[in-house]
Amino acid sequence: MDRGGSMLVKNPITSDVLLRAESLSKSFGTVPVLFSVSFDLKAGEVHALIGENGAGKSTLMKIMSGFHSPTSGRIFYDGAPVTLPRNGQAEALGIVLIHQELNLAEQMTVTENIFLGREIAKNGILDKSAMHKRVVQILVSVGLDISPDTRISQLSIAQKQMVEIAKAMSRNARVLIMDEPTAVLTEAETRILFAQVDRLRKQGVAIMFVSHKLHEVSEISDRVTILRDGQWIATRPTKGLGLDEMARMMVGRELSDLYPPIAEADIDADVALSVEGLSTQNVHNVSFELRSGEILGFSGLVGSGRTELFEAICGLVPMQNGAITTFGHAGRFATVAQARDAGIVYLTKDRKGKGLLLQEGMQANLTLLALPRFANRLMLNKKQETAALARAVRRFDIRARDPNVLAKDMSGGNQQKLLLAKVMEADPKIVIIDEPTRGIDVGTKQQIYHFIAALAAEGVSIVVISSEMPEVIGISHRVIVMRDGQIAGTLTGDAINETQIVRYAAGLNEEKMHA
Amino acid sequence: MPDTAQTQPASNKPKIDLKMYGPAIALVLLCILGFSLNTAFLSEGNITNLLTRSAFIGIIAVGATFVITAGGIDLSVGSMAAAIAGVMIILMNSLIDVLGTGTLTVVIGAASAIMLGALAGLANGLLTTKGKIEAFIVTLGTMGIFRSLVTYFADGGTLSLSFEIRGTYRPVYYESILGVPIPVWVFIMVAISGWFLMNRTTFGRYCTAIGSNEHVAQYSAINVNKIKTWTYVIQGLCVALATVIYVPRLGSASSSTGVLWELEAIAAVIIGGTVLKGGYGRIGGTILGALILTTIGNILNFTDLVSNYLNGTMQGLIIITAVWLQRADWGSKSKT
Missing domain, CATH: 3.40.50.300 (P-loop containing nucleotide triphosphate hydrolases)
Structure with a gap:
């Protein structure tokens, strides 16, 4: 260099x-x-x-x-x-790629990061003043007003991004x-x-x-x-x-028959879940209603606050403001257990990080959320657990080469079915599914859509959070589009199409939000 | 896909079997070795002695199995035992004037030991969960605190149980029921309850889940902090129980009481097949691990083959070998 x-x-x-x-x-x-x-x-x-x-x-x-x-x-x-x-x-x-998840060593300083792997050294001893001088020049040239000795962990995301750019520039990108x-x-x-x-x-x-x-x-x-x-x-x-x-x-793509026929939504059905003015760190003043037997799609860009909204509802993320009413009972949930007991479950999009115990078999995973149902006080009822697994394997068509296979060795599709079976063990009335078909094959996708439609037909209310627009359009009765932590728009009937969703998600249709 | 499906179970089998039966095989081999070196090794007297000595570490290690399975670590157990022993001796000595030298004094002493153990465990647990400090740091800190407390109580010397009360308390260590020493009975009871708690209750399942992946546990409606805190309380109770049966053995406590017990307890847990980073715990393995550690020392005592001073070396080698046997892939799987 x-x-x-x-x-x-x-x-x-x-x-x-x-x-x-x-x-x-x-x-x-x-x-x-x-x-x-x-x-x-x-x-x-x-x-x-x-x-x-x-x-x-x-x-x-x-x-x-x-x-x-x-x-x-x-x-x-x-x-x-x-x-x-x-x-x-x-x-x-x-040629420098700046990843979305930035590649900086959090506990090191700006200077150390910029020169990482190509430090200026004299006879093996770091020439700190030379590096410091260069970094000051670079920071000035990119218009970043921070000390070269600041630790990355103390910077805002925007500043970190600028450091990445400074780093790229220092490498003559x-x-x-x-x-x-x-x-x-x-x-x-x-x-x-x-x-x-x-x-x-x-x-x-x-x-x-x-x-x-x-x-x-x-x-x-x-x-x-x-x-x-x-x-x-x-x-x-x-x-x-x-x-x-x-x-x-x-x-500009046609929807195939990947999606099951969805029964008309009953607009007179009871309100299962009502959210009023919910705010968290990144979600601002969100209100909506979900009816029994309804499939409500949540669309929007990654980072628009969809996941955080529902994690807040289920007691996973602290809520700053807002009221929640489930089946006529007002009350927030402080823990996932409270939400579960009120009949509302959340199926995470992070199957491997937050959904399944990869080192455990299907049995331990299946009953984990609803474990108190399988226990008399403290004591587990193993027979009941075994029966539940047999039932779930049949109901959700989970295909495993043997019943003791570890979750990590199952295919993505089977993992997703197991995760769906897991939350259904809690016998929920409201199911929130975040990215229901991420990273799974088309055949399993179709099965999962049919499970969702069947559950709705039984009267279970379902929220589908998805970044795949055809999916949201294909299975939802109604679609809410989020942008920057707020509801940008609600689409029903024929208005549910990709162009409309893109327009709301990208901020082209402003529904008097900033009024 | 079908290929891997067929080859994997075959290659997994020896590994899983070794995990399951490794500790038992090792113990049997050690016994054979001991017997071949000296037939007195399998005499009734020696076996009783061996089991009694295993009891302290074994009981503490059962508690440690829960802590480690749930992804934690407790380094304070040795110091905690010393501190509890010290307080217990002071309390009983001072109670003699009020209550005499009867059973009541001993019962109160034991009860207060149990309370202290639970409280010390609770402190460790709350500092790690509510305080959000790494368990290693918290228990490193309390290890120092407990150790210095006992030194302080003993004024740098030794705290001795009054001779008047020793006679009353003595049987707890030296007596037998149905030919089995009382410490061994306690060990057996703790082992059975521990096994039951780990394998047959929601608590045990939750410990495994938390150690396996805390996020999954949280998303599965598990009160992670509560369960983790309980593991430290259980650990504290186990330490207290071990201390209650240990005190009558020597009738004293000093700054050297319980030194390195934490490492022996952790070693017993790991030799037994529990995974150090959590998510997989075996109470049965822990019991075997404690027995293996005591047996090594015992064999060295019995023979002149290796100096008794090398006891630590032998234990260290066994620990490393045990973990190597459990972790090694045996060249069967390409996964790295």
Whole structure:
């Protein structure tokens, strides 16, 4: 690395293509996720990449930064074909990916992080003053007003992101790839980031920018590429491209018969759950009602507060404000046990981290939530537990090679069915399912949709939180879209379609929220 | 997919069997070794002696099994035993003037020991759960506190139980019922209750769940803090019980009482197959682990093969071997 030279490469602003991908395809195992996609990035431009979840954005981004290798296709850097080294070593070539979950050592200082792995040293002894001096220069150049000796853990998320950018700049980055950099930022922080992005653009850095927030894309980018289902749809100059057109190009897929017929919602059914003015740290003043036998979809971007809302309802996250009424009884739940006893259960989207004990078998997992039902005072009734497992395996079609298999050795689909069976052991009246089909195959997906429909038909109220729009549309009676911790809109009947959801989620339809 | 499904159970089998029966096999091998070196090893007198000596560590280790299974650790047990012994001796000595040297004095002494154990455990538990301090740090701290308390009570010397009351208390350690010494009876009772609690109750299941993954436990409506605190209380009760049967043995307590018991207890738990980072606990294994540790010392006493001073070395080797046997993949699985 050239350490003596100028800190930032100042390329003349040209329209030269710096990094180009030609007919990239990628399969994971037998699953193709990217089909012959081409993409180019010019020096001094911000090129936005948009598409729905699962459209292949992250995969393309990771291939172009060397974290994945393409199954077929070629990459050109400065006009010459290259094979990017794996595992982020493309940084040495000047291609830096800033992950959404930032890669900083929390307990180390800003200086230590920026020079991590390429410290300036004289005869093996760190030259702290030299590094300090360089970091001060870099921080000034990115407009970040913090001390180089601050520990990362003391910074805000936005500041951490700026440190990442500073780190990239100190490595003479020519290509900066950012994965949803604004997802965790406030409006004011986004402003600061954009000012910085603009400065880098003027310095000739090529920036690839992934975002779900269409108005931001429109504001900051020069060109936009749209992906859908792993295919290239279009690359257009941002100027003259309307937000609606972007949304329309992102969507545009027919729903298959993956979804069961959903019985008409009974609008006169009792209100099972009523939430009034609920607020937590990231959720603000949310109110809604859920009726018996209703399937209510919750859509919105990742980080829009959907999970936190329901974790607060179930006593997993502290609630700052708000009233909850279940079947006419008012009362918040301080613990998951209280929520469970009131007939409301939450099925986590983090199957492996929060849902199942991976080192245990199906038996221990199945009865864990409802264990008091299987015990006389303290004493467990093993016969009853065994019977419950046999019943659950039949009811939810859990396929395991033997009954003692550990949860970690089960397929994702079977794990999900086991998790569903687990919460159903508590005999709930209200089931909240967060990302019901994340990472499972289509066959199991279909089964899970049918279980959900069947439960609703029995009168159980169901909330489906999902980032997959076709899923929310396919099985919900009603859809609530959240944005920035608030309800952006409620859709019913024919109004439930992807364009509407995208518009609310991206903040294009403002329902007098800021009035 | 079908391939791995078929090959995995086959390769898992020897590993699981070794986990299950390893400690028992090791104990049998040690007994054979002991017997071959000296036939007196299996004499009734020696076996009784061996079991009695195992009782202290064994009882404490049963408590430690709960703490470790739920993902915690308690380093304070040795010091706690010393502190409880010290307070108990002071209390009984001073009660002689009021209540005489009868059973009542001993009963009150024992009852207060049990109370102290529960309270000390509660303190450890609340500091780790409500105080959100790592168990290692909390119990490292209380270890120092308890140890210095007993030194302070003894004024740097030894606290001795009055000779008047020793006669009353003595049988608790030295008497037998149906030919089995009382400490061994207590050990058996603690072992059975511990096994029952671990394997047949919601409490045991919750301990396993918490040690396995605290998030899953929380999402499964388990009161994580309450259960974890209880494991430390149980640990404290076990320490108190062990102390109650230990005090009449020597009739004294000093700053060297119970030194390194915490390590022996943890060693017994680990040799028995319980996983140190939690989520898998075996009371039966712990009992065997305690017996194995005592047996090693006993064999060294019986033979001149290895110096008795190397007892710690032998125990250390056994601990490392035991864990290696349990963890090693035996080259059967490619998973790293």
